[in-house]
Amino acid sequence: MPSKTRDSIYLGPNNLESVIFYDDLPDHFTKRAKKLLPVVKKMYPGLSLKDWINDFKYDLYPERELAKWEHEVKQYLDVKRTEKISPETNDRIWDKIMNKMNSGDYLEDVLKGNGIEYEKKIE
Numbered sequence: 412m413p414s415k416t417r418d419s420i421y422l423g424p425n426n427l428e429s430v431i432f433y434d435d436l437p438d439h440f441t442k443r444a445k446k447l448l449p450v451v452k453k454m455y456p457g458l459s460l461k462d463w464i465n466d467f468k469y470d471l472y473p474e475r476e477l478a479k480w481e482h483e484v485k486q487y488l489d490v491k492r493t494e495k496i497s498p499e500t501n502d503r504i505w506d507k508i509m510n511k512m513n514s515g516d517y518l519e520d521v522l523k524g525n526g527i528e529y530e531k532k533i534e
Contacts, residue, residue, distance in 0.1 A: 431466045443477055450484045454505045483508045
């Protein structure tokens with residue numbers, strides 16, 4: 412049963428529903444996502460192409476999410492090219508990638524790392 416707080420109702424995590432923002436993604440988007448799948452499957456071996464593409468439909472800004480994945484896959488491949496990676500190290504690298512992608516300042520950090528100033532929109 413939802414609990415009432417001061418000005419809102421708390422529904423709890425079991426009552427949350429996913430929202431699909433897009434019925435279809437542009438072809439150019441799908442092509443880019445397909446290129447990443449072989450690397451992403453190293454972390455999620457059971458991931459199908461259909462599920463990989465469909466997951467982006469739940470993102471309000473799927474282009475931004477895809478850009479994050481492209482950036483991190485590039486970073487991963489750069490490390491893998493220069494070092495022999497054990498399965499344990501591979502898992503640690505992916506854990507680090509996922510933590511970094513989920514941080515609130517991810518976009519700012521990527522832009523700053525590429526010499527681009529980023530101003531947060533004030534609404």
